Amino acid sequence: MKKEIAPETMVVDIKHLDRKGSGRAVAWRENEHGNEKKLRLTIPQTIPGEKVQVTVDRPDRKRRRAAAEEIMEASPERTEPPCPHFEKCGGCVWQHWTYSGQLRHKTEHVKKAIEWEGFNPELVHETVGMEEPWHYRNKMEFTFSPEGDMGLHEQGNFRKIIPLETCLIAGKEMVEAAMEVADWVKDHQLSGYDKDKHEGLLRHLMVRQSFATGEIMLALFATEEPEGQLKAAAEDLVSRISVKCPDVKSLLWLENTDWADRAQSEKDHLLAGRDFIYDEMAGYRFRLWFDTFFQTNPAQAEKLVELALEKGQPKETEKMIDLFCGVGTFSLPFASRVKELAGIEIVESSIESAKRNAEDNGLFNTRFLAKDARKGIDQMLEEFGIPELLLLDPPRSGAGGKVMRRIGRAKPERIVYVSCNPDSFATDLKELEPFGYTLKEVQPVDLFPHTYHVELVAVIERENG
Numbered sequence: 001m002k003k004e005i006a007p008e009t010m011v012v013d014i015k016h017l018d019r020k021g022s023g024r025a026v027a028w029r030e031n032e033h034g035n036e037k038k039l040r041l042t043i044p045q046t047i048p049g050e051k052v053q054v055t056v057d058r059p060d061r062k063r064r065r066a067a068a069e070e071i072m073e074a075s076p077e078r079t080e081p082p083c084p085h086f087e088k089c090g091g092c093v094w095q096h097w098t099y100s101g102q103l104r105h106k107t108e109h110v111k112k113a114i115e116w117e118g119f120n121p122e123l124v125h126e127t128v129g130m131e132e133p134w135h136y137r138n139k140m141e142f143t144f145s146p147e148g149d150m151g152l153h154e155q156g157n158f159r160k161i162i163p164l165e166t167c168l169i170a171g172k173e174m175v176e177a178a179m180e181v182a183d184w185v186k187d188h189q190l191s192g193y194d195k196d197k198h199e200g201l202l203r204h205l206m207v208r209q210s211f212a213t214g215e216i217m218l219a220l221f222a223t224e225e226p227e228g229q230l231k232a233a234a235e236d237l238v239s240r241i242s243v244k245c246p247d248v249k250s251l252l253w254l255e256n257t258d259w260a261d262r263a264q265s266e267k268d269h270l271l272a273g274r275d276f277i278y279d280e281m282a283g284y285r286f287r288l289w290f291d292t293f294f295q296t297n298p299a300q301a302e303k304l305v306e307l308a309l310e311k312g313q314p315k316e317t318e319k320m321i322d323l324f325c326g327v328g329t330f331s332l333p334f335a336s337r338v339k340e341l342a343g344i345e346i347v348e349s350s351i352e353s354a355k356r357n358a359e360d361n362g363l364f365n366t367r368f369l370a371k372d373a374r375k376g377i378d379q380m381l382e383e384f385g386i387p388e389l390l391l392l393d394p395p396r397s398g399a400g401g402k403v404m405r406r407i408g409r410a411k412p413e414r415i416v417y418v419s420c421n422p423d424s425f426a427t428d429l430k431e432l433e434p435f436g437y438t439l440k441e442v443q444p445v446d447l448f449p450h451t452y453h454v455e456l457v458a459v460i461e462r463e464n465g
């Protein structure tokens with residue numbers, strides 16, 4: 001019979017963080033043959049430099065995850081997490097860390113990422129943080145448990161839901177509106193969806209709010225249509241929301257019977273209002289549907305747009321391309337400063353929205369192409385010509401070698417790279433080097449306080465004509 005390995009309690013030093021912001025430590029332990037073996041530990045909610053006590057189950061394995069039972073030596077940057085859900089909730093990972101400590105670490109992360117690819121870390125400025133880093137998110141997605149509780153997932157456990165009581169990063173009115181829906185679910189004894197059995201009614205509640213216009217959207221994802229017995233419940237939701245949350249300008253019931261656990265819709269039912277809300281950023285108006293990508297921290301995103309304008313120096317004689325343009329967050333402010341602008345984006349509804357947003361804002365010097373950037377970039381360069389200025393804001397995975405080399409061959413004078421992942425940014429940057437481009441500066445911006453994410457704006461210029 002195999003020998004059972006007992007859990008072991010040990011004190012370890014947190015050396016650095018993993019990519020998701022958890023502490024990393026190494027312990028050497030003797031195995032049954034008397035040999036020292038390395039055990040790599042991942043310990044959430046710790047800070048480099050701390051000494052912590054953990055109890056590790058199956059310590060004979062090479063890697064284990066463990067919770068800190070006691071902080072034996074605390075970092076001077078440790079602070080009391082203000083949210084009662086913090087220990088368990090997967091929404092924030094760094095509330096135990098002072099905000100200045102988080103910002104310092106984010107700057108270090110960006111420096112290390114570019115240095116790893118051979119670029120000068122001194123080109124990286126200090127991260128631009130928020131004055132008040134709470135209630136900054138304009139979009140949240142809550143999940144229902146099979147019992148009908150609504151909230152965020154427990155950290156590292158996609159099966160467990162922490163019922164929503166408060167959320168310190170979401171907009172306050174969004175939380176109030178979400179709590180109304182949670183109460184309505186309980187009053188009507190509606191079931192939540194069980195992803196293992198693929199049964200139950202309610203899957204997710206997406207709430208989005210414009211901090212500029214005040215408008216709120218509530219989108220309920222359910223496995224059935226709001227008909228038959230559900231019709232009266234849906235009508236009750238409409239009347240409750242209209243009384244308690246007058247800022248809700250869009251109330252949607254979205255059918256999703258798919259096995260995949262994503263907030264997607266097969267059939268949309270508009271319960272009340274419009275199927276979109278209006279938002280504003282940097283003085284421009286945007287229509288947002290439930291599936292439209294829009295920056296989730298509008299205050300900091302506005303700083304990002306201002307930085308991109310300041311660093312990109314658009315001129316009215318110039319042409320410009322906006323790659324990965326979404327609904328036109330950067331396209332619109334740039335379009336009003338250049339002669340012509342072309343945008344590419346893979347999501348068709350975002351491109352439709354970008355076109356309409358340009359029109360709504362009186363901009364008629366734009367064109368938008370709904371295509372994978374890897375395929376669309378050639379077509380765009382052929383039809384539009386070579387721009388003096390190119391801005392790209394790819395997803396976390398980066399733009400990739402093919403797109404970067406195509407940009408390099410096209411030889412735009414200036415490139416503004418907006419990135420939400422310093423590592424893929426650095427890899428992409430490397431691809432431009434053979435084409436004579438030089439990195440001028442990198443400005444990190446904190447769009448996601450209390451999480452490990454960091455955004456940046458970089459300026460890259462062509463040196464040799």
Ligand SMILES: C[S@@+](CC[C@H](N)C(=O)[O-])C[C@H]1O[C@@H](n2cnc3c(N)ncnc32)[C@H](O)[C@@H]1O
Nearest residue numbers: 293324325326329345346347372373393394395
């Ligand atoms: C970080 S977002 C930036 C969007 C926009 N610049 C903004 O600030 O709202 C990245 C965008 O790239 C789009 N995208 C992802 N993969 C793509 C691809 N292969 N080709 C073109 N667009 C893509 C996404 O749909 C998303 O809108």
